[in-house]
Structures are given as C-alpha cells and as structure tokens.
Amino acid sequence: MPTDPNLDRFDHIPETALAWHREGKGAALATVVETWGSAPRRVGSQLAISGDAEIEGSVSGGCVEGAVIVEALEALEEGAARELEFGVSDGDAFAVGLACGGTIRVLVEPVGKAMPEDMLADLVAARAAREPRAYVVDLETGARRLDADGHETRFRMDRSGFEEGSRTFVAIHNPPLRLVVVGAVHIAQALVPMARIAGYDPVIVDPRETFGSDARFPGERILNDWPDDAVAGIGLDGRTALVLLTHDPKLDDPALMRALRSDCLYIGALGSTRTHGKRVERLAEAGFSEDDIARIHAPIGLDLGAAGPAEIAVSIIAEMTQVLRKGAR
Template identity: 70%
Template sequence: MAEHFDDIPAIALGWHRDGTGAALATVVQTWGSAPRGVGSQLAISGQGDIAGSVSGGCVEGAVVVEALDALEDGAPRLLEYGVSDDDAFAVGLACGGTIRILVEPVGAALPEALLSDLVAARQARRAVAYVVDTETWTRRLVGPDDSIAQARFRSDQSGFERAEFVAIHNPPLRMIVVGAVHIAQPLVAMARLAGFDPMLIDPRETFGAQARFPGEVISHDWPDEAMAAQGIDARTAIVTLTHDPKIDDPAIITALRSDAFYLGSLGSTRTHAKRVERLTQQGFSEAEIARIHAPVGLDIGGRSPAEIAVSIMAEIVRVLRKGA
C-alpha cells in the first residue's frame, strides 16, 4: 500500500539547495513484519536533521550515520537491517522482520535536476515513477504509460523489476461527494480513513453545514463550478448523492468529461434510466454513460446510511485497484 502523500523529496531538495546537503533513504524491500512499507522515505540533511521515516524508529539512527557517510563519499548504498522482535514490539508489531534501504546522496548520486523534476511532478499532481538501476546506478523518471511501471501505478506499489527499483509517486487520492446528505457523513469519514482527501459540494447551505460535517472541506458553489475550480484528474473519485437532477446532473456531466477514475450516482434503476435519457439528450454516447456506476455501490444489501457508504467505498477501491 502506498504511503500517504508527503513532501520528503521536496525537503531533501531544499536542504541540498541551501548548501546543507541531503540524502534520501528509501525502503526498497521488506520481509516479515516490517514497520514501514516499500517506498517509504527518510530525508537526512548534512547536519543530521531528518524528515519522514523508514522503520518507525528501529533503524533510523543507523541510516543517518550511513547517509552522512554517503554525503562524504558521494556514493549510493543498499543497506539491510533485521528488526528484532523486541524492537518490533516497541513500535507496535507482533514480530520482527527485515528491511532493505537505498541511500542516495543528492547531487553526487541522485542528480539535482532529476530530483527537481520529481518534486515538480508531485506538486503538479502528475503521476511519476523514479526508476533506479541498482547495478549500473542509472536513473530516470517515467510516466504511467511506461511498460515497466504500468501495473505498479494502478496498485500504488513500489518495488523491484529485476535490478531496477521502481518508486511510484502517485498524486494523493481525492473524493468529491456531491450532496451533503446522511450517507455523506459516514462516507467522508471512511474516505479519509482509506487515504482519500474528501471534499463536499452542496449549494444548499442547510445541508452542507459545518455543524453536520465538522472539519470537512465544503463548497456551496454549484457542482460544475466547484469541480472546475478543484480540477479533476485520474486520482479523483466522484459520488453524487442528492437525487436532484438540478444538482447531480451538472456534476455528472463535468465528471464524464474528465479523467476521474470513478463516477457513482445514487438512485434506483428507474431513476438512473431517466438520468440516461437526459444525458443522451445532452449528446453523451452509450459508452460514455456506461462509466457511471448506478445504482452506486456494490450490492451488499446495505440499508442504513453507513452500510450504503461501506458499499460505495468498497466499489471505489475495487475500481481503483482492479479497474472498471
């Protein structure tokens, strides 16, 4: 599973550019019950400051020492650490494991220009993979269409392809929920737990009130305007929940014209048939309309708002990981 989005590469780039020096440490393989997943990163400055983590505290000290040595000699290195049962227990694991960590000094091994391009892609929400050959130490950035990384982009899974380590940097997942109804309350909570950044849209201010959705991002603009301002990409899921064509339809039309990986709409089969008629009159083809998951959610027999939210969340994850 991918880690939640962070700015570790940007921090390393900043340290390098201000003259402090920086190295990036990346978990490239794990065995057993490792504390941090493959792709997790730790930035180390030339002064020994750190950001991020590669083991939850078990081996950070040793990695910092190796990183400072790497800054001295300019050479990358692959390190392997066993996490003892005692150390594992200290960070909340049932048993120990082994982790393999790649340390790269910025500038000497990892070119500044390449790291700068990686940081720029992340900031622009462009999916990119950093590929390093651990035999020749050649490095490059590739996009989602590159054959070596295609499957890894979809699964959010960094890892080795023979001697090449492929570090996936997908943009953060987002979910736009149109309609601040009862189902939306458990759905935005589940979305956040699953690693999505949720946003609610409802022009009806009584529904989309902070008191009903404490701490959530809520827009009272019309959906097409709010979605245009937000920007919709291939890491965005969209769910419409109002049943009201005046609110749902502008959101659906905007979503169908976007790269959103998921679009689901609440409503019965009969309600959806009327929706299809309206969209057909708007000029959408049968194939385009077929992108809509309706009635929304997996058929698990859910009745309560929370159970329906579970079915929606499950369907979104299925489409994200397995495709439509």
C-alpha cells in the same frame, strides 16, 4: 517546500529533501525498495535525512530509522548511494503494531551526488502540478531517470517495485488522492472522515448552504457552488474520486457529465436501480456511449447489504479501494 496545498495533508518528503539540500545542509533520501514478511512500511516509503540528522518520513515505523540515519550521514560524506538490509524482529514489529517481523531493503541516495539535484527538482515540480512521475534507478549501472509514462499499471495500482527479473527499481510518485463529494447529506457526514483516514483529501460540494455548512462538516473544505462549476475548478484526474449523493439530477448530472469526459479515478452515484436506469437514459440522450456510462458505479458501493448512512459510507470506501487497487470492474 510544496506549492500544492493538497500536499500539506500528505507526505512532502522529496520537497523537504530538496529544501535541505538547497539550504546547504545536505540531504539524502532513503527508500524502501523491497520487503519480505510483515514489513512495517510498503515498498516506495521514504525517509529524508538532513546533514544535521533531521528527518522527515519513515521507512520502518521506527524500528530501524536510527541505523538508516547513521548510514545516510555516512553516505553523504562519501557521496555515493548504498543499499541496506534490515531484519525487523518480532519484538520491534509488535511495538509498531504488527503481529510478526519481516525484512526490508532500503536504498539511500545522497541528493546532488547519487541523485541529481535537477532530477529531484523536476520531481518536486511534477508533484506540485499533480502530474504522476516514476523515478527509475538501475542499481547495477547507477543510471537514473524520470518517466511521465510507460508504467501505466504501476501508476494505476500506485505500486513501486523492481522490474521483473532486473535490478531496476521504479518508485511511483502519484498525486495525492482526492474525493469530491456532491451532496452534503448524512452519508457524506460518515463518508468524509472515513475517506480522510483512507488517505483521501475530501472536498464537499453543495450549493445549499444549510447542508454544506461548517457546523455539519467542521474543519472540512466546503464549496457552496453549483457542482459542475465546482468540479471544473477542482479538476478531475486519475487520482480523484467523484461521489454523487444528492438524488437530484439538476445537481448530479452536470457534474457527472464532466466526470465522464475526464479520466476520473472513480465515479459513483447514489440511487436505486430504477433511478440509475433513468440516469442512463438522460446520459444517452446527451450523447454518452454505453462504455462511457458503464464507468459509473451505481447503485453506489459494494453490495454489503448496507443499512444506514455509516454502512453505506463503508461500502463506498470499499468500492473506491477496490477500483484503486484492482481497477474498474
């Protein structure tokens, strides 16, 4: 099972499959490798099936899971991978919230047979260490490998799929998304629940305990530390977004400088154009280049004409999503 607490809020399907296999139950991983039309799940979505017909995850939102389980149990008996194709009817699609149906292709791989146990264990270890990996399988030859690099665009876009013109499928396993919010202000109160819905695991940082309190952010992780110390402890990587909301250079700047020295996914800072101009001057004096400073999204958020904390939070989530899916502007 996962050792990284962040994974508890996200999928732990490979971890579950490995655990079932090692318990002697047998396990198979089913992965969506291709879709047409309005398929319920995106390419790369997974379902783990144990030899006792236990399941974790989903490949269709419920439309074809029963058939996949039957096929997976047969694949476990045979010890070989198999490809499945399903048409999701309009009626089934409507039942899981879609307007129309589609078609999905699913790869089923018995663990320890088609998918080597040590390869799955290496993948699980990389996920726990927040290290991205690509699981690459050639469906013509059956060759499999794990890559730590060489798929930069796919890693950045979080996009699994077939290599163009081939039968080689690349399943991207990125660390869970995180959001570090510096400044437990009104915007943060709107932003944090939105970010969680969007798939981020949020952390709120504010040394002012009156602001960063359980009463204002019930159930959330709050660090009442100085921001530079907090982000150093959390770690900033290519799957972590940093949002600075305090308006106070004493709090924002040290964290901002750490972010500019990292490969942080997104860096956004609240403030007017004039405020950002002064921020740019301070950073230049601290030795940061124009290219470094250009990584900062400021004024923060897409220009939606937002008014009020909730709308500003929407604009921030929208900009974070744009950077995640399309790259920096």
